[in-house]
Amino acid sequence: xxxxxQTPKHLVMGMTNKKSLKCEQHMGHRAMYWYxxxxxxxxxxxxxxxxxxxxxxxxxxxxxxPECPNSxxxxxxxxxxxxxxxxxxxxxxxxxxSLQYFGPGTRLTVT
Amino acid sequence: xxKTTQPISMDSYEGQEVNITCSHNNIATNDYITWYQQxxxxxxxxxxxxxxxxxxxxxxxxxxxxxxxxxxxxxPRVSLSDTAVYYCLVGDPLFVDTGRRALTFGSGTRLQVQx
Numbered sequence: 001x002x003x004x005x006q007t008p009k010h011l012v013m014g015m016t017n018k019k020s021l022k023c024e025q026h027m028g029h030r031a032m033y034w035y036x037x038x039x040x041x042x043x044x045x046x047x048x049x050x051x052x053x054x055x056x057x058x059x060x061x062x063x064x065x066p067e068c069p070n071s072x073x074x075x076x077x078x079x080x081x082x083x084x085x086x087x088x089x090x091x092x093x094x095x096x097x098s099l100q101y102f103g104p105g106t107r108l109t110v111t
Numbered sequence: 112x113x114k115t116t117q118p119i120s121m122d123s124y125e126g127q128e129v130n131i132t133c134s135h136n137n138i139a140t141n142d143y144i145t146w147y148q149q150x151x152x153x154x155x156x157x158x159x160x161x162x163x164x165x166x167x168x169x170x171x172x173x174x175x176x177x178x179x180x181x182x183x184x185x186x187p188r189v190s191l192s193d194t195a196v197y198y199c200l201v202g203d204p205l206f207v208d209t210g211r212r213a214l215t216f217g218s219g220t221r222l223q224v225q226x
Contacts, residue, residue, distance in 0.1 A: 004154070042198060042216035043155065090154045099145065102154025 004103035006091050012109045015081060021106045023074040023091030031055075032074040033100065034066060035090040043090055049074060081110045115199045115217035122223050129186045131220050133199030136180050141203040144175060144182045149196045149219070158197075159184065186222075194224045 004025045013019050023032065031050045035043035048056035049068040057066075063085075065077040074091055086109045092100040116134040123129045135144070143162050147155035159166055161173040161182070172185040186193060202214035 042219050045215065088152065092154070099157055099160060100155075102156065105152070105154050107152070 004091055004093055004101050006089075006103035006106050008106060009104070010107045010109075012111060013078065013081065014111055015083070017081075018077070018079045020078065021076040021089055021091075021108075023076075023093075023103055024072055025093040025101070026072055027093060027095075027101065028071070029093035029095045029101070030071070031094050032068065033092040033094070034064075034074070034076050035092065036085075037088045037090055037105070047076075078108075081108075083110050086110045114215075115201055117197075117199055117217055117220045119218065120221040120223065122225065123189055124225050125190055126188050129189050129193070129222060129224075131184045131186075131197055131199075131222070132181055133184070133201075133217070134181045135199070135201045138179050138201050139203065142201050143203075144173065144179075145200045145202075145214075146171070146173065146184045147198045147200065147216075149198065155198060155216075189222075189224045191224050191226060194222060196221050 004023065007022045011019060031048060033048050034046040036046055037043045045058050046060045047054060047066040052068045052071055063080045067075040067077060088105045088107055090105045091103045094100040121131060143160055145160040146158040148158050149155040159168055159171050159173045161175050163175050163179060166173045174183045174185065184197060196219040198216050198219045200214045200216060
């Protein structure tokens, strides 16, 4: 199974809402990632977890809060987002960091 | 962190070979070169990875000259379904373990295949 799953596929939320994005992989990969991608732009790395510990935080605003409950799951908690945070949020996992498996993404719209 | 430069876009026709070149002048000794493909509203998909010379798989070939300051992704006989954005990444495969800066996606090359 080389699949990374993400839920929900689409999410619309207001600026005062709290929501969470979920990501799951069952490939036994040691690293998991969150990326943000705006239209016609490359993915931008947000967070990296290695062995369930946060190893990289690319200066992401605190309204984005990652969580890695176990080696298969990765969450991204969202609170008080801004309209400019609307984007495709991608999760990835890997065993070797340059070979990442990406999920289909969650299309987030902040109203 | 090795920065990559790729053409913004390329056009081709079905059945032709497409070569996309990526420039990475400050590639480091430990860095590998990895290419991803991305369709609209989907996550990137790994295509091929190499360190030096030539690598070939069922999808593409990757040519890397001796100085490793550039690389060329070769797609043989493209079809309409190859229309996508292609990203070249350069970085240390063990960047998380070593604490070095993570891989960064460049701007990518938008390939349009015409019938």
